[in-house]
């Protein structure tokens with residue numbers, strides 16, 4: 283049983299205040315959706331939790347099972363059980379997918395996986411996400427399409443088995459088939475009930491496949507409304523306009 | 531073109547066996563402006579007495595002949611003329627040359643390894659050397675030059691590749707920290723011959739290596755790769771010259787380096803000339819540097835001079851940059867500690883090239899040396 287607790291988080295980028303006091307608690311077994319218009323600060327929230335150096339924390343706390351993540355380095359946060367599926371995964375030339383995954387799994391588990399076991403897990407994970415096994419030998423994200431990158435983010439999540447996963451617009455840029463495959467991956471991941479998911483999205487589309495327990499509307503760098511899955515339906519019908527006006 | 535800039539095609543045209551034809555460089559010359567002359571230990575000024583010693587051990591493939599010959603041997607100095615002061619100094623100062631001959635149509639069954647070991651004379655004296663690798667028509671050979679130990683050493687190496695022949699060379703500069711090495715590799719390619727060169731420079735206080743390629747007939751194909759890792763205080767310089775003077779020849783240059791530490795300095799010069807008669811030339815040269823810490827500097831200067839209207843392809847690129855923070859962040863976000871993330875990226879950057887080394891033993895050694903450099 284794990285808990286991610288975000289308390290009054292304030293974040294600036296290049297001296298510009300972006301997050302203005304975010305409060306949110308995610309427990310294992312729960313799926314929270316954060317929905318908001320472009321530029322509202324959703325990615326800022328995701329990156330700040332993960333520890334991207336570009337984002338300056340100006341106030342607040344982020345606790346994972348009581349441990350202040352903000353005190354930890356980026357890799358320590360990941361090893362503590364945090365995972366961020368990125369909106370725009372970067373291409374890393376010269377580092378193969380399989381080599382990268384083995385290094386990551388080794389780091390997170392604290393010991394190298396048995397080679398055969400790892401190969402089996404990798405193969406299984408790739409099959410489930412309809413990823414061509416040849417990708418294992420390719421350079422990380424290099425020349426991958428948008429959809430292929432997103433599938434690999436989910437593959438990493440399934441292999442690393444974090445306590446809390448933050449998924450930043452994993453649905454954007456996916457066609458319907460890819461969206462279904464990726465959603466199934468997320469559902470497999472959360473079916474254990476031992477993990478929490480923070481699903482950041484601009485559109486309600488993915489929520490038809492991955493049903494959230496809680497929906498938070500994000501605007502102007504803070505949560506402006508909260509509710510159940512029905513809130514997503516309302517957003518679908520009415521859009522973000524009322525919130526952007528209010529927060530401006 | 532500025533007042534002091536000469537066309538490339540004239541920069542390399544001065545060639546002579548006579549030391550007196552080359553003035554002692556002052557550091558203001560285009561060819562010497564990056565090299566810290568004070569660290570050359572007199573190799574450029576005539577003050578480096580030939581009292582040092584570099585031992586040459588040859589582990590040869592059974593198909594080749596190995597000879598140690600005097601200055602007057604007819605095969606020595608046939609394929610080149612010195613084009614700078616240190617090359618001329620080496621030419622005038624060596625006593626014995628090593629001549630490796632790969633007979634016509636022979637395909638060597640293993641690599642021929644020349645180990646050059648610097649044996650410090652205690653007085654810091656210099657040594658001068660000369661090697662000729664002659665691959666006769668239709669023969670195929672692999673040659674490894676393995677430089678180790680401590681030395682102040684200048685040499686010329688001739689690679690004479692015969693018609694339809696193929697030569698692969700790996701030159702490993704794995705010197706001790708205090709070594710000074712100035713070397714010229716001259717490859718002369720006959721009709722339809724193939725030359726593959728792989729240079730790895732890791733050790734030494736100052737290494738200045740000038741690989742050049744000339745063609746005597748159409749159809750020659752040269753591929754030159756290089757990897758260097760520059761540590762604090764090291765000056766590692768590679769100056770390539772490909773002189774396309776024949777039609778329908780190819781050249782490809784890809785040198786990559788990583789630099790770390792205070793006053794780590796890499797210099798890469800890539801000169802390619804495509805002369806009027808060299809129609810149908812296909813050439814590309816690339817240099818990339820990865821700067822890992824503050825205080826390290828890379829100078830990278832590609833020069834492409836095209837004097838003919840009819841090229842098949844001609845391009846160059848040069849890029850020197852920092853480790854990409856976004857790459858490191860991505861790997862760290864997956865739990866990989868910073869140092870290991872850095873290792874993965876650098877190994878990836880150089881490893882793509884190192885994979886091209888076909889001799890397993892050498893490739894493993896270079897990868898091992900890279901790991902050692904990265905975990906410093």
Ligand SMILES: Nc1ncnc2c1ncn2[C@@H]1O[C@H](COP(=O)(O)OP(=O)(O)O)[C@@H](O)[C@H]1O
Nearest residue numbers: 295296298300319320321322323324325326327
């Ligand atoms: N590197 C940056 N420099 C300056 N402003 C930035 C930077 N990154 C993001 N921002 C600003 O922060 C705000 C929030 O961006 P972001 O978190 O990406 O929003 P979202 O993910 O909701 O679209 C935007 O106004 C954006 O312009």
Ligand SMILES: [Mg+2]
Nearest residue numbers: 324325369451
């Ligand atoms: Mg975003």
